[in-house]
Amino acid sequence: MESTKSKPRDSTGSDLSEQIKAATKDSHVRAENTQLMLNYQKGQITQTQYKLLLCSLYEIYQALEEELDRKADHPAVQPVYFPQELARLESLELDLEHFFGPHWRKRITVPAATHRYTQRLREIGKDSPNLLVAHAYTRYLGDLSGGQVLGKITQKSLGLSGNKGIAFFSFPGVTSPNRFKQLYRSRMNSIELTEQQRQEVFDDLQKMLSITEEASSEKRNDTASQSQSRTFSNSPILQFALGVGITLATVGMGVYAF
Amino acid sequence: MGCMFSLPQDRLVAAERTPQIRETSFIEKMKKTNRNIVVFYGSQTGTAEEFSNRLAKDAHRYGMKAMVADPEEYDMSELPRLKEIPNSMAVFCMATYGEGDPTDNAQEFYDWMQATDDELEGVNFAVFGLGNKTYEHYNATGKYTDKRLAELGGKRVYDLGLGDDDSNLEEDFISWKEQFWPAVCEFFGVEPTGEDSSIRQFELVVHNDINMNQVYTGEMGRLNSFQTQKPPFDSKNTFLAPVTVNRKLNKGGTRHLMHIELDITDSKIRYDSGDHVAVYPTNDVSMVNRLGERLGVDLDTVFSLKNLDEESNKKHPFPCPTTYRTALTHYLDINNMPRTNVLYELAQYASDPQEQENMRKMASASTEGKALYQSWVVDSERNILAILEDLPSLNPPIDHLCELMPRLQARYYSIASSGRVHPHSIHICAVVIEYTTKTGRAFKGVATNWLKNKDVTDNGHEPTVPMYVRRSQFRLPFKASNPVIMIGPGTGIAPFMGFIQERAWQKDQGKDVGETILYFGCRHRNEDFLYQQELEDFERAGVLTQLNVAFSRDQEHKIYVQHLLKRNKEQLWKLIHSNNAHIYVCGDARNMARDVHTAFYEIAEEMGGLTHTQAVDYFKKLMTKGRYSQDVWS
Numbered sequence: 001m002e003s004t005k006s007k008p009r010d011s012t013g014s015d016l017s018e019q020i021k022a023a024t025k026d027s028h029v030r031a032e033n034t035q036l037m038l039n040y041q042k043g044q045i046t047q048t049q050y051k052l053l054l055c056s057l058y059e060i061y062q063a064l065e066e067e068l069d070r071k072a073d074h075p076a077v078q079p080v081y082f083p084q085e086l087a088r089l090e091s092l093e094l095d096l097e098h099f100f101g102p103h104w105r106k107r108i109t110v111p112a113a114t115h116r117y118t119q120r121l122r123e124i125g126k127d128s129p130n131l132l133v134a135h136a137y138t139r140y141l142g143d144l145s146g147g148q149v150l151g152k153i154t155q156k157s158l159g160l161s162g163n164k165g166i167a168f169f170s171f172p173g174v175t176s177p178n179r180f181k182q183l184y185r186s187r188m189n190s191i192e193l194t195e196q197q198r199q200e201v202f203d204d205l206q207k208m209l210s211i212t213e214e215a216s217s218e219k220r221n222d223t224a225s226q227s228q229s230r231t232f233s234n235s236p237i238l239q240f241a242l243g244v245g246i247t248l249a250t251v252g253m254g255v256y257a258f
Numbered sequence: 259m260g261c262m263f264s265l266p267q268d269r270l271v272a273a274e275r276t277p278q279i280r281e282t283s284f285i286e287k288m289k290k291t292n293r294n295i296v297v298f299y300g301s302q303t304g305t306a307e308e309f310s311n312r313l314a315k316d317a318h319r320y321g322m323k324a325m326v327a328d329p330e331e332y333d334m335s336e337l338p339r340l341k342e343i344p345n346s347m348a349v350f351c352m353a354t355y356g357e358g359d360p361t362d363n364a365q366e367f368y369d370w371m372q373a374t375d376d377e378l379e380g381v382n383f384a385v386f387g388l389g390n391k392t393y394e395h396y397n398a399t400g401k402y403t404d405k406r407l408a409e410l411g412g413k414r415v416y417d418l419g420l421g422d423d424d425s426n427l428e429e430d431f432i433s434w435k436e437q438f439w440p441a442v443c444e445f446f447g448v449e450p451t452g453e454d455s456s457i458r459q460f461e462l463v464v465h466n467d468i469n470m471n472q473v474y475t476g477e478m479g480r481l482n483s484f485q486t487q488k489p490p491f492d493s494k495n496t497f498l499a500p501v502t503v504n505r506k507l508n509k510g511g512t513r514h515l516m517h518i519e520l521d522i523t524d525s526k527i528r529y530d531s532g533d534h535v536a537v538y539p540t541n542d543v544s545m546v547n548r549l550g551e552r553l554g555v556d557l558d559t560v561f562s563l564k565n566l567d568e569e570s571n572k573k574h575p576f577p578c579p580t581t582y583r584t585a586l587t588h589y590l591d592i593n594n595m596p597r598t599n600v601l602y603e604l605a606q607y608a609s610d611p612q613e614q615e616n617m618r619k620m621a622s623a624s625t626e627g628k629a630l631y632q633s634w635v636v637d638s639e640r641n642i643l644a645i646l647e648d649l650p651s652l653n654p655p656i657d658h659l660c661e662l663m664p665r666l667q668a669r670y671y672s673i674a675s676s677g678r679v680h681p682h683s684i685h686i687c688a689v690v691i692e693y694t695t696k697t698g699r700a701f702k703g704v705a706t707n708w709l710k711n712k713d714v715t716d717n718g719h720e721p722t723v724p725m726y727v728r729r730s731q732f733r734l735p736f737k738a739s740n741p742v743i744m745i746g747p748g749t750g751i752a753p754f755m756g757f758i759q760e761r762a763w764q765k766d767q768g769k770d771v772g773e774t775i776l777y778f779g780c781r782h783r784n785e786d787f788l789y790q791q792e793l794e795d796f797e798r799a800g801v802l803t804q805l806n807v808a809f810s811r812d813q814e815h816k817i818y819v820q821h822l823l824k825r826n827k828e829q830l831w832k833l834i835h836s837n838n839a840h841i842y843v844c845g846d847a848r849n850m851a852r853d854v855h856t857a858f859y860e861i862a863e864e865m866g867g868l869t870h871t872q873a874v875d876y877f878k879k880l881m882t883k884g885r886y887s888q889d890v891w892s
Contacts, residue, residue: 015883017883018883043335078736079736079737084729085729152330152333152366153335155282156282156333173729174729175728175729175730175731176356176359176730176731177365178356178357178359179356179730179731179732179887180731182731182881182882182883182884182887183731183733183884184884185882185883185884186735186736186840186883186884186885187736187884189883189884190735190736190737190740
């Protein structure tokens, strides 16, 4: 019997997980985020900035998780629906309460760019749930990858003790981040999308990345910071950066606007 | 935007300034407590941590002061500052876990090493790695740490040490550190002070008049959590699950394989097939009693061991106050062979000079000493009770013994049932460990024997098992239509019983269920074909579309699961390459997992026309994408 001779699949293949990974890797936003993330890494984050970051994360996660919950049975959401392992809203509420006190809800402030992004998430949830997975993937897997390191950095920079104020960065429901990411990818790849639907996912991804770039460049003009392009290996911090990049960029814009 | 931005300049500055609440600087701690050596550990089961403690104690003999630190609790990015302390050094005891990963508590340090470009000039370091050669990425974390710290400019004081738990981790460690210390002394230009006495880490407090509800009786976390059970249940708060079934699985042979069912009704515990159940076993009652008799103590004395180092986060070595009986039964590992440091520390209590000399010799790195330890302790499988019985002049105080013994670890078993089909019951499939040692003693595995004795009696008495569920990522594919190829010889079949039950349930739901293929292996069809009835029923019902069993000893030549895989190479390659099949391997990591990998590479090479490198890459990709999962143990 003739053996099926075939080339092994190339690196981009037709797996959604690999395609999204490739798309986000090429993002020019990375270079800009590198500078932001370098600052964060060096512990150059003030309490004000961190609180703003939490506010933005809260708004974003509230939208994302509400939409995911609403559409939990949708064929493009159900496979990657892992509230027990991933959900961030509750831990964000704890962190916000830690910094703002019991009336934290009234004290949340978010920059316009975060609003725009949150609105986009709501639109997607309502009209095109197929697109939710790309957002969930970049956010959650980024948080899982780099969040731990940044959690410690935040703890040290702000003089926090225990888990207070940095509950966001810990994922008690995940025993092995690596294995979880593998599982998540296999789930993503089981989502059935037509060619056109896939294209929509990538167009939306591009849109998201350009919102970030826009926000970053506004900040750049204000602060005249230099973006350094560096080659890191698969640094988990940078994976986190991409997800947070949107948020950090918006934070940056908010703080430096004055 | 928010009124915080309209604060006047000075108040804004004050708002930014936050007080330091907790000391996360190991540099400051070292300066404050006058230490020049810090020993960091990347530890999952406590071994690396234990080794770190021993290194710290060693330091004293050489006129240095060391502190042990958990990298998770400190700011590791301060490492470049180590040069602020004269004659300083950072030692790393790093275990490698799973697929060449750092341990949980070393993950952040690992990430920092990867991402940083800080310079470690003037920072002296040494690394000892704890690993296991049966795993593919042997000592990856230790090796990486050593390489990376040097790359960043650190000064390597002594060569990387590699310990192999598959062969003799203890010996590897001893050999390494016996060379390490002289090298350190030479590096710093100091003479060893040669103190031979041991140093206690904890002090004994006896409680004569204490309310018994203040005393721990085996809880891991909250006092009285056994009496008042409150969900959620986890490693510090276990659920006492009644045992409802405990039956022997094999029909013959000398081993005892068992199927156990735990009742989790009312616990609010939920699980998925593929998850692990963690159980906290206890030591054999008669062994504990014999220890008490031999040491001449009242085991029901209530005591605490308090850390002499007040700065330490670890107040007690195990939950205190408690009784000696509880400590020896629930908290301490008294079954495994003691490490050489235990012999070293206890030697002072041997009144017979020959016995004392032998103990010191076995703890030393001399060739004669190592050989003696190997034969007298390791090969003869002498545990602490055996040692005490065979060295009659040895009379250590029981509290010092309690300080030296390692902690009794929880055991994890792959759950053998589906959470959908059996939501109130967790099934376990395990083989009882017992054999006769060279000295004619019986070695019995703690957990498996403890489980075996959890008999459900005629009067309906149900013994309980303290447990919790640890979620895994070992899961059936999302789509029921995805084919699955399960490879689980021996007790490796456990999670697949759950998987198959779940596929049956999916079929009942009217779903389109894909090929469900099992490769199982055992010794003899008539002896240890586990779950034969259930599997054949599933096969008849069409749930298990293919049941392949290798009976290794039923014929002249050995037949294992990998041989059966090769026989079906065409079908397998089609399923994998064209039908998106998910592959699952469970069981022995030592040989089976590797042999199965090899069989798959060969199939890809033969059927897919790939080179060996391409085949390896192909399966690595499958792993990344979650299509090749392993649940293996060594």
